[in-house]
Amino acid sequence: MKALIFERNGEPSEVVHWCELPEPTPGPAEVRVRMLLAPVHPSDLHVIRGRFARQRQPELPASPGSEGVGIIDAVGSDVSSTRVGERVVLLDVPGTWREQVIGPADRAIPVPAAISDEDAAQALINPMTAWAMTMCEHQLERGDWLVQSAAGSTVGRLVLQIAKAQGFRTINLVRREEQVAEIQALGGEVVLCTADESWREQLTTATGGNGIVSAIDCVAGRTGATLARQLAPNGRLLVYGALSSHRQTDPAAFEMPVFAPALVYSAAEVRGWFIFSWLARKGVSESSRTLRSLLDRMAEGTLKPPAARRYSVDRALEAFTAAERAAHDAKPLLVFAER
Ligand SMILES: NC(=O)c1ccc[n+]([C@@H]2O[C@H](COP(=O)([O-])OP(=O)(O)OC[C@H]3O[C@@H](n4cnc5c(N)ncnc54)[C@H](OP(=O)(O)O)[C@@H]3O)[C@@H](O)[C@H]2O)c1
Known part of the structure; x- marks a missing residue:
């Protein structure tokens, strides 16, 4: 063989x-x-x-x-x-x-x-990741909101399918403008492009100014840091990838600076997530x-x-x-x- x-x-x-x-x-x-x-x-x-x-x-x-x-x-x-x-x-x-x-x-x-x-x-890898993070970890219910980065990724698209079947709603981040309409067509209620300089303010508006309760992020870097900074009181961000560093060749891009006061005052949680664990x-x-x-x-x-x-x-x-x-x-x- x-x-x-x-x-x-x-x-x-x-x-x-x-x-x-x-x-x-x-x-x-x-x-x-x-x-x-x-x-x-x-x-x-x-x-x-x-x-x-x-x-x-x-x-x-x-x-x-x-x-x-x-x-x-x-x-x-x-x-x-x-x-x-x-x-x-x-x-x-x-x-x-x-x-x-x-x-x-x-x-x-x-x-x-x-x-x-x-x-x-x-x-296995991507469907289980999408399912476990949304349904088992965040335990999203009908009408709940989830924020996800790299919504155009395989995991992101599977999350959108699970959202449709289970009735939770999504705020989606993509990095290319062309993907906005595509992700909307897949059922993403809100789609923001991180190439747009005002995406952080748009995110604040999309959460009604109340912050993010549940989020998943596989980009890390400044994108992950922004999600962490906008967590609601007791909100939770699961970090499951670091696409900011293409081919993992730029270790500095792995860094995801956490704005301590926001985290402390919200008593929010930023946690790593790994399918094999x-x-x-x-x-x-x-x-x-x-x-x-x-x-x-x-x-x-x-x-x-x-x-x-x-x-x-x-x-x-x-x-x-x-x-x-x-x-x-x-x-x-x-x-x-x-x-
Ligand atoms: N922790 C775990 O257990 C676990 C399990 C499964 C997957 N993952 C991770 O999840 C991530 C997605 O996996 P996948 O198989 O779904 O990937 P994929 O299908 O290969 O898709 C990658 C996507 O990420 C986007 N992207 C790449 N670099 C980006 C950046 N710097 N900023 C924003 N978006 C970026 C791409 O956008 P474009 O379309 O613009 O190129 C593409 O949509 C990977 O990091 C993977 O390692 C982790």
Whole structure:
């Protein structure tokens, strides 16, 4: 079997290569998944560069990849053989950019037939992030308001779909004027462009001068700092990314200055949010229940990951470039097997 492997940290275009490995055998409680598709997320590229969370940096050599869809083609002695042939997504089994992946059987979650391979391949990281932050952390109810940055991102668009289904309302920040109408068309009640110098005042007006009760931010820098400064009494901002620093090359842009008096007087909270910490906190059974419910929403059509574009493994470098291109229109998916 073949796998995309990196033996040292560096630019993905230089350090990732396609190599032959022995066919892996599942242990007693494990399954082997013949991978069909796995997405290239910007965070996968940060792992390759060695710039991701330390606890998520694998021992090298390793395969990158944080999720994907495939078919179970072998099971361990404690796993029912009826699972062979099941189409599954992997619940936090890192290293998916390979033809065969071994994982615990309870982390191989069956995919309803109505879901395409392209959608299933992206079912975990971004949909779970959008769902967990809005429904589990902020516990938004019908009529509540959420402020989000980078509303045009994959997570941002999924949040808009969840808002429509669950009835909460959104104030959205985008960085390009062209995105304003697009995000409004997706149901964003208020859309502000951070290229407009008066966006901070517009944000104050949009919250009725009462401040922000619930917010999520993946931009950090001055954008995140502004959201933190406008928090309402007991308001809460979850910071889940730092897109201000393109490719994480400008550490200064990670800084998100907090205006202390505003934070103190509002007794507000600014907290980091990381899907893998959340999954670990919830444990496999609750995490898999949540993933199954997201798959059900995808099957019934109320939750739809973004359009995807397939890249054969020999075009992996193009997929890496596409994953970080500004204004990209489709999530790049690596193809490991055709059905
Ligand atoms: N903490 C977690 O567990 C977790 C989980 C999932 C995702 N994330 C993070 O969430 C972020 C979004 O991920 P994604 O997969 O949804 O991204 P994505 O689909 O690749 O989209 C990136 C978006 O961010 C916008 N953007 C890029 N740089 C920006 C900047 N400096 N200011 C404002 N907007 C900017 C882009 O706008 P344009 O259209 O103008 O280019 C684009 O809409 C990433 O930082 C990712 O690492 C974190």
